Amino acid sequence: MHKQLKVTALVAYLLLGGAAFAIAEDEDPYAEPSPTYLRQYRQEGAKTFVLERFDADGRLVARSAERLEGKVAIGGPVERTIGGQKIALRGLTACPTDKVVYNRVQSWSCTDAARDYADAVYNRRGSVVLCKTLVLTPAENETIPASCFVLVGGNGEPFKTVNDDDSMVFLGLAEIGRTQDGRSRRPDLEESQSLSRSMGFQNAD
Template identity: 75%
Template sequence: MAAMRQQLKVIGFALISLAGDATAVTMAQGENPYGEPPPGYLRQFVEQGAKAFVLERFDAEGNLVARSVEKLNESVEIDGPVERSIAGQRISLRGLTACPTENVVYNRVQTWRCTDAARDYAETVYNRRAKVILCKTLVLTPAENEAIPASCFVLVGGDGEPFKTVNDDDSMVFLGLASIGRTQDGRSRRPDLEASQSLSRSMGFQNAD
C-alpha cells in the first residue's frame, strides 16, 4: 500500500502552466513560496465531504513548478511543535525550532508542557477543523526519509462559519511553542515571523515556570 501511495503521489505531480487566462491569474494570487494564501485561494481545493492535502513546490526563483492534490482520509500526525506527518509526507515547519522553553502559558492561564500544548492546538486545527491543508516547499527533490521543510496553511470554516486561513508557522511561534532559527552568522531564518515572536514574549507565553 505504501508503494502504491507513493506511486500515486508521483503521478499526481504535474507541471503547472501559468497561462495568461483569467483562471491562471486568480490562482497565481496565492502562488507565493512564502506568503500566506487568502481563503479564496484555498477554497478552490475544497471537496464536499472530504479533506484535501495540497503540496506545492517552488523553484529558487519563487516559481510554482509542481502541485499535488489528494483526498486526505487519515488523520494528520502531530509529531511535535514543528513536525507533521501528512498523507505519508514528513513535514518540518520551515526555519523553526521546537520548544524554546519546556513549559508555556496555554489557553491564557494554564501552564502546559510545550509539546502537549502543541499537540492539543494542532490536533484541533488539522484533524477537527481543516477543510484544506496546503504546504509549500522550496525542495523539489526531497532526500529519502528526510522531512520536507515547508510552510503550512490550513483552511477552516464552512457550514455557516466564515472561511479563514490558519498559518501554522505563525501560530506555533506566537503561542511560544516554536522559535525562529538563526543562520551561523546570526541572521533570522524567518524574518516574516519576528513580530509574532516578539509579541509572544511580551505576552509571557514562554517561560511559564
C-alpha cells in the same frame, strides 16, 4: 476607432495584469494563501492535502492535490506527517521553553500544547491543508522543510486561513531559527515572536 482600440487594449492589459498578480500572490512560496485560493481544493465530506513545490526563483513548478486519508500526525511544535509526507515547519525550532502558558492561564508542556492546538486545527476543523516547499526532488522518507496553511470554516462559520508557522511562533511553542551569522531564518515571523514574548506565553514556571 484607433483611440477606442487603444483604450480597449489598455483595459484588457490592466485586467489581465491584475489577475496575474492575484494568482502570483497566492502562489508565492512564502505568502499566506487566501481562503478563496484554498477553497478551490475543498471537497465536501473529505480533507484535501495540497503540496506546492517552488524553485529557487520562487516559481511554482509542481503541485499535487489528493484526498487526505487518516489524521495528520503532530509530532510536536514543528513536526507534521501529512498524507505520508514528513514535514518540518520551515526555519523554526521547537519549544524555546519546557512550559508555556496555554489557554490563557494554564501551564502546559510545550509539546503537549502544540499537539493539542495543531490537532484541533488539522484534524477537527480543517478541510484543506496546503504546504509550500522549496525542495523539488526529496529523497524517499525525507523530512522536507515547508510552510503549512489550513482552511477552516464552513457550516455557518466564515472560512479563514490558519497559518501553522505563525501560530506556533505566536503561542510560544516554536522560535525562529538563526543562520550561523545570526540572521533570522523567518523575518516574516519576527513580529509574532516579539508579540508572543511580550504577552508572556513562554517560561510558564
